[in-house]
Amino acid sequence: MSHAPQTVSRAPVWFVPTSVAVAVLSIMLAVFIGVVDIPPADILAALQGHGSAEAKSIILDIRLPRILTGMLAGIHFAVAGLILQMITRNPLADPSIMGVSQGATLAVSLFLLLTVYIDNPGSNTLAELPIAWLPGVGAVGGLAAGAVIYLLAFRQNLGPLRITICGIAVGAVLHAVAIGLIAGWGSARIEILLEWLSGSLYARSWRHVMFLLPFTVVGLSLLPLLRRSLDLLRFDAPVARSFGLGYRFHFSLALALSCSLAASAVGVVGPIIFVGLIVPHLARLLAGRRFTLVLPLTITLGIVVVTLGDLAGRVLGQAEEVPIGVITAIFGVPVLIALLRRVP
Amino acid sequence: MSLSCSGLSVTYGARKALTNFNLAVAPGEVRALIGPNGSGKSTALQALAGLIRPDEGRADIDGAPIAVMSRRDIARRLAFLPQQPSAPDEMTVGQLVRQGRFAHVGLFRSYRPEDEAAIAWALESTGLSDFAERGLNELSGGERQRAWISAALAQEAQTLLLDEPTSFLDIGYQIEVLDLVHRLSRDRGVSIVMAIHDLNQAMSICDRISLLNHGMLAFDGEPRDLAATGLIEEVFRVKGQFVQIAPHAPPHFDVELARWTSPPS
Ligand SMILES: Nc1ncnc2c1ncn2[C@@H]1O[C@H](COP(=O)(O)OP(=O)(O)OP(=O)(O)O)[C@@H](O)[C@H]1O
Ligand SMILES: [Mg+2]
Numbered sequence: 001m002s003h004a005p006q007t008v009s010r011a012p013v014w015f016v017p018t019s020v021a022v023a024v025l026s027i028m029l030a031v032f033i034g035v036v037d038i039p040p041a042d043i044l045a046a047l048q049g050h051g052s053a054e055a056k057s058i059i060l061d062i063r064l065p066r067i068l069t070g071m072l073a074g075i076h077f078a079v080a081g082l083i084l085q086m087i088t089r090n091p092l093a094d095p096s097i098m099g100v101s102q103g104a105t106l107a108v109s110l111f112l113l114l115t116v117y118i119d120n121p122g123s124n125t126l127a128e129l130p131i132a133w134l135p136g137v138g139a140v141g142g143l144a145a146g147a148v149i150y151l152l153a154f155r156q157n158l159g160p161l162r163i164t165i166c167g168i169a170v171g172a173v174l175h176a177v178a179i180g181l182i183a184g185w186g187s188a189r190i191e192i193l194l195e196w197l198s199g200s201l202y203a204r205s206w207r208h209v210m211f212l213l214p215f216t217v218v219g220l221s222l223l224p225l226l227r228r229s230l231d232l233l234r235f236d237a238p239v240a241r242s243f244g245l246g247y248r249f250h251f252s253l254a255l256a257l258s259c260s261l262a263a264s265a266v267g268v269v270g271p272i273i274f275v276g277l278i279v280p281h282l283a284r285l286l287a288g289r290r291f292t293l294v295l296p297l298t299i300t301l302g303i304v305v306v307t308l309g310d311l312a313g314r315v316l317g318q319a320e321e322v323p324i325g326v327i328t329a330i331f332g333v334p335v336l337i338a339l340l341r342r343v344p
Numbered sequence: 345m346s347l348s349c350s351g352l353s354v355t356y357g358a359r360k361a362l363t364n365f366n367l368a369v370a371p372g373e374v375r376a377l378i379g380p381n382g383s384g385k386s387t388a389l390q391a392l393a394g395l396i397r398p399d400e401g402r403a404d405i406d407g408a409p410i411a412v413m414s415r416r417d418i419a420r421r422l423a424f425l426p427q428q429p430s431a432p433d434e435m436t437v438g439q440l441v442r443q444g445r446f447a448h449v450g451l452f453r454s455y456r457p458e459d460e461a462a463i464a465w466a467l468e469s470t471g472l473s474d475f476a477e478r479g480l481n482e483l484s485g486g487e488r489q490r491a492w493i494s495a496a497l498a499q500e501a502q503t504l505l506l507d508e509p510t511s512f513l514d515i516g517y518q519i520e521v522l523d524l525v526h527r528l529s530r531d532r533g534v535s536i537v538m539a540i541h542d543l544n545q546a547m548s549i550c551d552r553i554s555l556l557n558h559g560m561l562a563f564d565g566e567p568r569d570l571a572a573t574g575l576i577e578e579v580f581r582v583k584g585q586f587v588q589i590a591p592h593a594p595p596h597f598d599v600e601l602a603r604w605t606s607p608p609s
Binding site for chain 2: 089225227228229231232234235236238239241242243244245246247284288289291
């Protein structure tokens with residue numbers, strides 16, 4: 001027997017540290033730059049728990065939780081998109097177009113509508129809005145939509161392409177219902193809904209971080225266990241099965257993970273579109289054949305894109321900040337077109 | 345018997361693709377599966393591999409029913425090469441062949457030296473040792489075909505189902521694959537069932553031959569006996585005859601082309 005050939009391309013050692021460094025750098029930028037100018041020395045002091053009360057409050061209560069929420073949401077959307085693209089073998093798969101976001105939107109709209117009448121009929125006091133419930137409600141709505149798509153798909157034994165189409169169709173219906181609801185309703189709460197719909201990190205607090213964190217931890221720690229099944233799910237079902245994979249079980253597991261990540265993030269920050277679509281493409285472009293790099297790059301790039309996107313929105317808009325969802329939509333389109341030209 | 349099935353019937357919607365199919369393959373036997381396009385060869389192989397659930401009948405591997413075995417259990421005993429498999433775009437030959445070890449390493453175990461050795465052997469046997477780093481989309485049709493054969497070999501299963509393994513290969517590699525099949529069966533005792541269109545190659549490589557026509561088994565036996573039946577002319581709707589070229593070789597089917605018998609007018 002001759003020497004075993006090198007069947008896995010070795011990744012250059014500097015690749016992952018560099019992407020981590022870029023992620024850390026973008027987080028630091030986001031901490032140090034803001035609408036309120038705070039001297040770097042004060043920021044450093046605040047981070048260590050000293051300094052003026054104002055700086056501490058801005059950094060620790062506003063900027064930091066907002067950045068962390070964005071980071072986690074970025075990871076969720078990017079990883080969810082990557083998994084979805086792998087298992088549906090559709091390069092355009094993205095939780096924000098495949099029903100999960102729309103399910104969350106409908107759930108949140110319904111929830112706001114119902115609470116108007118249940119909590120305090122006749123009044124429209126904004127102060128009493130049950131905003132604290134939105135992440136949970138959105139996440140449940142997103143997961144429910146995911147479950148509907150899954151059931152539809154497997155009842156009919158549909159292939160991955162059909163699942164994508166099914167997801168888009170279910171998403172379109174849910175979206176239409178939600179929009180109809182909003183249009184026919186017109187209460188003062190529409191502002192909250194619109195803010196949520198545009199995908200925003202405005203006023204996200206530690207509560208939101210704590211909501212997302214369990215999903216992130218569980219989701220990311222499941223990924224190493226799914227590594228090989230994800231590799232095999234990229235083949236046609238008969239091929240994956242003949243290599244020895246219990247296709248349906250592993251497909252369901254991966255889909256459930258992807259939906260949970262996406263739904264929890266949508267619940268907290270609203271549908272930030274394109275992150276789940278573009279970040280995995282960027283990661284693949286950078287990684288080339290070094291498959292092992294795709295996942296770490298997806299995670300770090302997810303952080304970078306959302307953090308910098310939100311920073312741009314804060315700085316560009318000044319007092320009237322531009323929501324991150326708008327930023328990703330505007331910058332996402334040219335990036336997407338550029339990527340599509342490079343991908344055969 | 346290392347692989348057998350009895351009374352297998354498969355329908356796609358309303359179309360009956362396979363009717364009451366029987367097969368018994370002994371350890372180390374090479375079995376050719378022939379028949380016209382659409383006669384049910386691929387369907388039979390997929391049912392044998394447990395990839396489609398038959399309406400009736402059962403398939404067994406090493407005496408155990410395939411229907412109740414886990415996919416990994418099946419994959420450790422049986423490797424299947426589909427007719428026209430497709431792989432993810434950016435995958436390399438080496439990465440594809442590596443997937444063949446999944447049945448052994450599973451979800452968590454790391455690749456051991458014996459896994460790397462099996463991968464190296466599989467690449468070497470198909471002449472692809474120097475191609476491991478090449479992307480599958482940078483290969484010719486025949487090279488890609490060999491990469492898939494290689495992935496099936498890496499599985500190191502004692503039963504090998506090949507759906508037209510030679511169809512995209514030049515004559516040199518066709519013979520190489522047939523030789524490989526022969527060696528696997530004789531040196532390692534691997535049982536091989538192979539759908540193949542070249543009648544003469546089928547006759548010369550196999551121990552036994554199964555002929556399918558409209559989803560039904562028209563013949564099951566030794567190549568020499570098939571030559572004596574006249575079924576080939578009937579099933580494939582051609583004129584021709586079997587001729588004995590060499591004393592110990594199986595008979596060679598010599599097909600008659602219409603343009604040889606009717607001169608231009
Ligand atoms: N997925 C499918 N759905 C519906 N009908 C199918 C399907 N696959 C095959 N068939 C039909 O079943 C019959 C048998 O097909 P099969 O693929 O088994 O033929 P085959 O002998 O392998 O042909 P070939 O030599 O062209 O590969 C054909 O009539 C075919 O049209
Ligand atoms: Mg076929």
